[in-house]
Amino acid sequence: MKITKADIFLLDAGAQKKSRRPVCCRVYTDEGIYGDGEAGIAYGIGATGAFGCLEDLSHMIIGQNPFEVEKIWESMFRDTFWGLNGGAIFYAAMSAIDIALMDIKGKALQVPIYELIGGRQNDKLRCYASQLQFGWTSMMGPYGSTEDYVKIVQHAMSEGYTAVKIDFVSFDKNARPTTLKETERFISPELYETVEERMKAIRKECGNIDLIVENHDRTNAISAIKIGELVDKYHCYAYEETTGPLNHRLHRQIRDKVSTPKAEGERVFTRWGYVPFFEEGTVQLVQADVCNCGGITETKKVCDMAHVYDCGVQIHVAGGPISTAASLQVETAIPNFSIHEHHFRSTQHDIAVLGKYDYQPINGFFECPDLPGLGQELSDYAIQTALKHVTVTDHVEAGINSTKTDMYK
Template sequence: MNQIIDYELFEIPPRWLFLRVETSDGSVGWGEPIVEGRSHTVRAAVEELLNNYLIGEPVDPIEDHWQTMYRSGFYRGGPILMSAIAGIDQALWDIKGKQFGAPVYELLGGAARQRIRVYQWIGGDRPSEVADEAKQTVEAGFSALKMNATEELERVDDPATVEDAVDRLRKVRDAVGSSIDIGVDFHGRVTKPMAKRLAKALEPYEPMFIEEPVLPEHNDALPDIAAHTTIPIATGERMYSRWDFKEIFESGAVDVIQPDLSHAGGITEVKKIAGMAEAYDVALAPHCPLGPIALASCVQVDACTPNALIQEQSLNIHYNETTDVLDYLEDPTVFEYEDGYVSIPDSPGLGIDIDEEYVRKQAEKTVNWHNPTWRHEDGSIAEW
């Protein structure tokens, strides 16, 4: 019987946490359990779950392991626990795929496509002049972009703030034309009244979607926002299980869901969330401003999910100032983008080979990433 016998965790730049799980037959699987800016906390949760429930157990019953990790604690859900479960789940699927000599998607029913479209981030936390960057990104072969809509906003802000957001999107649209999709991320920075005003103002420039128009604790406002615009609404990066998504499916207000494979319970859970979404005619576009293991896990789910629309990826994103996605891979061509798509890999497990020597070297560095704290002009805290 092949058992889980050991694990290691590596905090590495720019802001990631990698998990290496080893089994009694020498198999190794990799996962990426991380909450950006809370790596120490998630690390402790991963250690607690593995030490209490999985060390010494057979590797094969992934569904039972998932249920054990989720249900054996009286308190459940939330970003820390679900991200810890997610990384462990990814590593177990990686091992299982390698044992069967098949990509994970083959074990989940087989491929529904040969490639998945990807989009590229432009700009940074505070959007500025992004038209030139958008044009360069399109020239590099991408057919879809995403940008932040605004800086911090007051609860009810002035017309100039709305005009600035519209002007940025207009310049990007003028630069790339109508055949390029542009996602606009509200980033949870926007209150309900401003979300309605912004959506109406941006509509003439036809964004692919507006993302997280309000924080998930205000998802009850989404039907009202949806009633004010024809722009597709996307959300879900700060939702962690199928139970979190249930309300928005039932409301009918959301067109694209964005669960994160490193936050929402991993491959096991996101595949279930995607199936629920299909029943409500909602598309899947997994959130992934993270590292190569998270991205590989996303692509495995995209491959076997009929309603997968597009995949976020973090190559050259503004967070990756010291180390980028491809640096940790033995063969970076697995994520080679062509015509705005990435091919579905056919290698076993997650379809990637981690450069373990490089991981260990990078893990010697001090990593202490936290997102900035923003404040309004009156000194009160602002959403980042």
């Protein structure tokens, strides 16, 4: 079996377009089997960069055997010069190709991907309703008042969820987005009181629901420790993205002051990126994103490393339907699975319609599909309405010594 071409798509997320621009690929073989992958740069700035990098890397895999997943991964990592310490854009592109190759392999062997990475360990995957400050299913935010925060949590609970995640610092009492000047360093008494009012009311009205507190790295060590007082006080499940991932000593400071388990990972890439977090004990809940950590191949290795350091795993999921499917495959196969993230955006029609199947949790639980490969693929609608699309059919060697530069003509 040989890879014959790759299609790269920048998808149209409709009403979610301002906040989501999924970048996906479809890799084809000479035996008529294809696989889909996703680059985990659907939000923020960088989608077109991931699209371009994915196009470049796709030239490398034309003519290759799609079953040789590790060999292709290592070539993208080592033979491209920028694969080493490549960053979010590069690793997202690598991830998309890796996921597509695993999809092909599963389809060819007529087994789900989880069977290729150790087999099923978890029959049902407990989920949490993620990013409720933006809304949930039919209730649209953003929210500001304490009463609204209670109502949105109760709404998620009515659908069977026993765990939720909220960013308590992103919006003030009037649902106005806060600035970094307001959330970093010495936060105001007003913001501190607003966060406490919300947490206290949720605890009072919603009982012992598991509450994950998300800061999106919009706090720094000083303000994260201060907010951490409340995270501990209200017995939260985990404390996520407390400060940027680049200075590990700051994470040690936070961990020394806050007893709630720390969650990190969506902006940490490959095994090498996780080493200092593991060695310094500054992560307890690993949130690797299958679509930018290095794909299924690399994420499974990160999960295995996490197991050695007694860390739980919750794959970060905030993209399109391919991202969700890839995450379910990994989480089904690992012993240290903790909880699955079901993002607010994934409950919206404009995201769900991009996949052939609309997988949603039932009573707060997911079951991984048993279809061969990912168990998901891009819908015809997603392909037909793509904002941007290129096809790669020619092979170009990688490496700084390569003289073949046809991809740039």
